[in-house]
Amino acid sequence: MRLGFELWLYRDVTSRSVFPNRRYAAGAVCKSTARLDGKTVLITGANTGIGKETALDLAVRGARVIMACRNVEKGEEAAASIRAAYSEAKVEVRELDLADTCSIRAFAQKFLREVNHLHILINNAGVMMCPYTKTVDGFEMHIGVNHLGHFLLTYLLIGLLRRSAPARVLVVSSLAHNFGWIRFHDLHSQGSYNSGLAYCQSKLANVLFARELARRLKGTNVTVNSVHPGTVNSDLTRHSTLMMILFTVFSVFLKTPLEGAQTSVYCAVAEELHSVSGKHFSDCAPAFVAPQGRSEETASKLWDVSCELLGIDWD
Structure with missing residues (x-):
């Protein structure tokens, strides 16, 4: 079964450029033509x-794609643009604020009542280099949203993922x-705060979480991998004027x-990754993980600390 012609044409045209540097920066393209008919996908952000x-x-x-967004209005606009690009798209928007554990629990409770299967969970949402702020629950915003919010969401949905396996x-x-x-x-940067370092800590937490969860889910037919999308020109830099200027210039x-x-698409659909778990990918290929991201001791300790902060018992 072939990939939709509309998307193939869209990807082919937008990946071309008269600038050699632009072609290099574009990176790898997911070449899998795998279909996801009958599958349910949840993507945050x-x-x-x-x-x-x-x-x-x-x-x-x-796939049936559920778009979990903090701003429902913007989410509906995005869903409408997806339907405009592909009229048969089955996309729906649900409210989820990863900076509020009550919102996460309410989202999961409603999701579990209304959705029977979940085959792909993509913990995609994030914040970057924002001023020092705290989540509703008192967590520093980077670690709270990028790591703890997704940690709790995955915990609440892991039973459904296991029942839906392969997932x-x-x-x-x-x-x-x-x-x-x-x-x-000083996980919440109360002693000192640097927005760049806080962001880096949260991204390391993502890698450690993926590796530890993969270890704990071994043999369940639920795989877990982390992804580096590359340096992307998006609104993620909106909290840093300097970064916005640099991203515009370059x-x-x-x-x-x-x-x-x-790479997110590749890891979600590639047939050859059906049993690959606990790895890190970039440009549709396995990527280097820093030594601190390979530490089993740190991963285990972060897991325990995360459970304690969130008030959950995830064995």
């Missing part, structure tokens, strides 16, 4: 950027994990959201 492009790709493959969990991380350290003595060297979504 799907109203913009790589989340939206991932939602479009998977919808064209026949896949993807955690969107970043090359920035190389520069991160888990500051257990945009020709950056990936578009469509290009940045390719």
Whole structure:
């Protein structure tokens, strides 16, 4: 069964450029033509950027795509643009605020009542270099949204994923994990705060979470992998004026959201990855993981600390 012609044409045209540097920056393209008919996908932060492009790709493959968004209005606009690009898209929007554990629990409760299967969970949403703020529950915003919010969401949906197996969990991380350290003595940056370092810590937490969850789910037919989408020109830099200027000036060297979504799509659909778990991918291929991201001791400790902060018991 072939990939929808509309998406193939869209990807082919947008990946071409008269600039050699632009072609290099675009990175790899997911070449899998796998269909997802009858499959259900949940993507957080799907109203913009790589989340939206991932939602479009998977919808064209026949999946029912549930777009979990903090801003429902923007989510509905994104869903409408996806339907405009592909009239047969089965996309729906649900409210989810990863900075509020009550919102996460309410979302999961309603989701479990209304959705019978979940085959692919893509923990995509995130914040980057925002001013020092705390979530509703008092967590520093980067670690609270990028890690703890997705940790809790996955915990609440893991039973459904296991019952729907074979299933896949993807955690969107970043090359920035190389520069991160888990500051257990000051996880919420109350002693000192640097927005860049807080972001790097949260991206390292993503890698460690994916590896530890993969270890704990071994033999369940639910795989877990993390993804570095590349340096993508998106609104993720909206909290940093300097980053916005740099991204604008050097945009020709950056990936578009469509290009940045390719590794997420690859890890979600590639047949050859059906049993691959606990790995990190970039440009549709296995990627380097920093030593601190390979530490089993750190991963286990982060798991325990996360459970304690969230008030859950996840053995």
